[in-house]
Amino acid sequence: MARIKTENNLSRKDVIVSKAAALFREKGFKAASMRDLAESVGVEAASLYNHIKSKTELLHELCFSVANRFLHKMDEVEAEHATAIEKIEKLLRFHISEMIHHYEEVYVSDREWKHLSDPYLSNFQNQRRIYRKRFAAIIETGMRNSEIKKIDAPTAVLIMLHAISGIESWHRSTQKISAEELEENMISILVGGLIHR
Amino acid sequence: MARIKTENNLSRKDVIVSKAAALFREKGFKAASMRDLAESVGVEAASLYNHIKSKTELLHELCFSVANRFLHKMDEVEAEHATAIEKIEKLLRFHISEMIHHYEEVYVSDREWKHLSDPYLSNFQNQRRIYRKRFAAIIETGMRNSEIKKIDAPTAVLIMLHAISGIESWHRSTQKISAEELEENMISILVGGLIHR
DNA sequence: GCTTGCCCCTAACATCCGTTAGTATATTAT
DNA sequence: ATAATATACTAACGGATGTTAGGGGCAAGC
Numbered sequence: 001m002a003r004i005k006t007e008n009n010l011s012r013k014d015v016i017v018s019k020a021a022a023l024f025r026e027k028g029f030k031a032a033s034m035r036d037l038a039e040s041v042g043v044e045a046a047s048l049y050n051h052i053k054s055k056t057e058l059l060h061e062l063c064f065s066v067a068n069r070f071l072h073k074m075d076e077v078e079a080e081h082a083t084a085i086e087k088i089e090k091l092l093r094f095h096i097s098e099m100i101h102h103y104e105e106v107y108v109s110d111r112e113w114k115h116l117s118d119p120y121l122s123n124f125q126n127q128r129r130i131y132r133k134r135f136a137a138i139i140e141t142g143m144r145n146s147e148i149k150k151i152d153a154p155t156a157v158l159i160m161l162h163a164i165s166g167i168e169s170w171h172r173s174t175q176k177i178s179a180e181e182l183e184e185n186m187i188s189i190l191v192g193g194l195i196h197r
Numbered sequence: 198m199a200r201i202k203t204e205n206n207l208s209r210k211d212v213i214v215s216k217a218a219a220l221f222r223e224k225g226f227k228a229a230s231m232r233d234l235a236e237s238v239g240v241e242a243a244s245l246y247n248h249i250k251s252k253t254e255l256l257h258e259l260c261f262s263v264a265n266r267f268l269h270k271m272d273e274v275e276a277e278h279a280t281a282i283e284k285i286e287k288l289l290r291f292h293i294s295e296m297i298h299h300y301e302e303v304y305v306s307d308r309e310w311k312h313l314s315d316p317y318l319s320n321f322q323n324q325r326r327i328y329r330k331r332f333a334a335i336i337e338t339g340m341r342n343s344e345i346k347k348i349d350a351p352t353a354v355l356i357m358l359h360a361i362s363g364i365e366s367w368h369r370s371t372q373k374i375s376a377e378e379l380e381e382n383m384i385s386i387l388v389g390g391l392i393h394r
Numbered sequence: 395g396c397t398t399g400c401c402c403c404t405a406a407c408a409t410c411c412g413t414t415a416g417t418a419t420a421t422t423a424t
Numbered sequence: 425a426t427a428a429t430a431t432a433c434t435a436a437c438g439g440a441t442g443t444t445a446g447g448g449g450c451a452a453g454c
Contacts, residue, residue, distance in 0.1 A: 002402075002403095003401070003402075003450085004401085004402095012401090027311075028225065028227060028311065028312075030225060030227035030228045031227045031312065033440075033441065033442085034441075034442060034443085035440085035441080035442095043401095043402070043403095044402070044403060044404080045441095045442085045443090046402080046403075046404080046405090046443080046444080046445095047401070047402045047403070049442095049443070049444080050400080050401055050402075051401090054442080054443080055441095055442065055443090111308070114224075114225065115225070115228065149385070149389070151382050151385060151386060152374055152378060152379075152382045154370070154374075155367070155374065155379060155382040155383065155386075156382070156386055158363040158364075158366045158367065159360040159363055159383060159386055159387065160360075161363065162359050162360050162361075162362055162363030162365075162366075163356040163357075163359050163360040163363075164359075165359055166355040166356055166358065166359030166360075167355075168359075169355045169359075170352070170355065173351070177349055177351075177352065181349060182349075182352060185348050185349045185352040185353070186352065186356060188346070188348060188390070189348060189352075189353055189356055189390035189391065190356070190390060191390075192346070192389065192390040192391075192392075193385070193386035193387060193388075193389040193390030194386065194389075195389075197394065199432075199433095200420080200421095200431070200432075201431085201432095209431085230410080230411065230412085231411080231412060231413085232410090232411085232412095240431095240432070240433095241432075241433060241434080242412085242413090243413080243414080243415095243432085243433075243434080243435090244431070244432050244433070246412095246413070246414080247430075247431055247432075248431085251412080251413080252411095252412065252413090
């Protein structure tokens with residue numbers, strides 16, 4: 001009988017969630033079937049239900065674990081004594097690093113959250129909206145003390161966050177520059193676009 | 198019997214394709230069913246097949262009509278006598294305008310092309326890759342004559358294109374700034390991030 | 395060595411999916 | 425008016441989907 005292999009101190013559920021992230025990223029939530037997932041885990045579809053409640057639960061876990069990491073980082077950055085530009089740079093570097101090292105989860109959380117169902121859906125949307133507001137508030141602070149040029153802050157936030165999701169293409173590309181180079185290039189262009197001169 | 202209403206000189210197929218764009222955008226290609234589409238068109242599901250060959254055909258039409266518009270614009274811009282920055286600005290303004298005025302189609306083409314099947318899939322990927330190469334080439338020209346700061350051109354392209362797809366959030370937002378303001382803000386940030394000072 | 399609890403299996407379910415067949419009705423051309 | 429064509433309908437198909445039921449084996453604790 002094929003048992004789910006666990007390494008370190010990951011639970012079997014953790015293994016399933018992680019394989020689900022890869023699968024949802026590759027095919028999309030709707031197109032990825034529980035039988036696909038079972039195969040990638042090395043088990044029959046029905047067996048998954050010894051560890052999880054439903055397919056949607058997998059999406060919950062992915063979306064909210066990602067969202068929580070970003071909200072936690074926002075708490076941290078807001079509490080620091082630093083210029084607006086420094087704060088923004090820190091947030092962006094965190095986004096970039098998350099997108100590079102936890103590609104699958106972050107991507108799924110970004111693109112597949114629509115398939116959440118209430119109350120999770122509205123909850124997630126709320127967290128997202130709040131996060132963006134806080135991000136925009138930092139930008140506005142930077143505009144008030146002339147670090148940042150006069151722009152519409154929500155628009156700037158939307159540009160930053162979506163630009164970073166472009167790292168998806170970097171992952172797929174065959175002739176990648178290094179992760180460090182990628183990060184420096186992105187920071188240079190994005191922060192460079194904000195600075196007041 | 199409920200007939201599909203056509204206006205101007207749109208064919209019934211055009212009506213279906215356009216409704217499909219809205220539906221695919223809202224729910225995603227896989228999650229949108231032909232019965233959903235039929236309802237939004239005002240007809241029974243089976244009746245759609247008097248006008249289209251398959252669900253996938255709808256996706257083909259959407260993806261390639263969008264891709265063709267962008268490739269055509271690229272031809273036009275490349276042929277112009279203008280600085281690299283001017284060319285990039287023109288391309289970006291076109292992207293922004295397309296995303297504002299043909300939101301649904303562009304969005305679907307951007308996010309749902311994975312569900313194309315070969316040979317359409319590889320064809321589409323090819324067109325996309327070529328487009329990005331041409332975009333990167335313009336940036337590299339701009340770097341050679343010092344209009345643009347030293348960056349990795351493919352990374353810059355990926356930032357630009359993904360940033361613009363953020364207009365999705367603008368469409369959903371309740372308190373929108375005007376389309377003109379949005380465009381000027383985006384150009385200011387994105388082009389500002391490239392310029393060599 | 396026996397029991398307990400965890401884990402996996404096979405089988406099956408109800409439902410939804412894209413699509414086809416066959417038929418009826420509405421529109422257009424003669 | 426009649427014939428031809430376009431377009432709609434109902435019914436049904438085969439297959440995929442998420443999930444449940446029920447039974448059996450494996451490992452740990454006594």
